Amino acid sequence: MVSAAAVDGVTSMKEEGDKDGLGLSLGERVRADFPILDQEAYPGKPLVYLDSAATSQKPKVVMDVLRDYYERDNANVHRGAHQLSIRATEAYEAAREKVGAFVNAETSREIVFTRGATEAINLVAQTWGLDNLAAGDEIVTTVMEHHSNMVPWQLLAERTGAVLKFAQIREDMSLDLDHMKSLITDKTKLVAVVHASNALGGVNPVSEIAEAAHAVGAKVLVDGCQSVPNMPVDVQTLGVDWLVASGHKMCGPTGIGFLWGRMSVLETMRPWQGGGEMIDQVYFDHSTFAEPPARFEAGTPAIAQAVGLGAACDYLSSIGMENGAAYEHEMSKYLWERLSEVEGLDFYGPPPNASGDNRNPLLAFNSRDVHAHDLSFFMDQEGVAIRAGHHCTQALHRQLGAAGSLRASLYIYNTKDDVDQFIEALRSTLDMFKAMDGDGGGAGGGLVGGEPSIF
Structure with missing residues (x-):
């Protein structure tokens, strides 16, 4: 407790x-x-x-939950009918519910567990990005972005021929919102923006940016690594399409993070990695795939880390x-x-x-x-x-x-x-x-x- x-x-x-x-x-x-x-x-x-x-410290309650999981409930999830597997699955899915509630997702099915925010951004870039961007399309971001919200889009632009544009900062080093809005045009397919800068500290007006992007039919991804741990974040109020965050920056374990995506968008995204857990049916000549979020969680997930992240959400919510x-x-x-x-x-x-x-x-x-x-x-x-x-x-x-x-x-x-x-x-x-x-x-x-x- x-x-x-x-x-x-x-x-x-x-x-x-x-x-x-x-x-x-x-x-x-x-x-x-x-x-x-x-x-x-x-x-x-x-x-x-x-x-x-860079990384937050962990409260004792999170460390206790990790120890208790490994001492009492350690088993693979979604695969066994025995009690350990049932308890592990319940704890894992309960963690998804906790994370979903923490950011006010419409449903916990909009929460995809990843290794961290970097993997979450790459997931979007390599699925939705490859399927929806072509030569001449534009990605708008800012000069203050973390490498994790810049390099994946550079790689995507190289593969698709899309153009990457950068909104500048003002003299006081806050985001130049007018410049950013001027970059958002009918050619814009994606706006990727940090919610709170890890270097400059400023909090960006994400809702206003999302409104401008959606007015031209563009999607919006938000890097919430510095906002989700430090302020109330409501994805429905923000009005964006994806948000990513890292567990280790919000009192949770390392090796776990999440992608929140609007369900109507997640359902259009193909799988990124193939293997166990993300399938529906497998034949020798083809496979069909599970609905989100399982579609994006191939292989044995970071079960204990997810349970620890759920405990971190409980801890921060109690405060x-x-x-x-x-x-x-x-x-x-x-x-x-x-x-x-x-x-x-x-x-x-x-x-x-x-x-x-x-x-x-x-x-x-x-x-x-x-x-x-x-x-x-x-x-x-x-x-x-x-x-x-x-x-x-x-x-x-x-x-x-x-x-x-x-x-x-x-x-x-x-x-x-x-x-x-x-x-x-x-x-x-x-x-x-x-x-x-x-x-x-x-x-x-x-x-x-x-x-x-x-x-």
């Missing part, structure tokens, strides 16, 4: 600390549910985990996605404000608005004096885990003139104390480089810079 503190939801947050005078912040309440956070990265250096946009989002909006603003106090940094992404709901709880930045990888390495020595690199948005970083960047990303279990420790470690590391260099000007070049100075 989820801790009683987590079920209580979020307390109101005030400017001085995260206390409301009666209780604790959400981060303080749920932290005990994540055992991995209670450790030292190095002797005397408590772990400060700020890399949840309340509205509560989690409100807390993360406040934490996002606090992260921005605290980093703004550090001199010599350049930020990527739009600044938070008054409520903070225009961006996710992450911030990518660079030092003008010290290379991102150098900063990340030495901050790790202080126990602070942040990401350095291009965050699978290499094309975006190239356009921004940055070899890479640092990214601090928060989740429901982070607190203002985590942010404060991060800022303290960052200042200490920058001061160290300044002392080593004399004037702080030659440590590698944060924006373009070439190679890291210590690697």
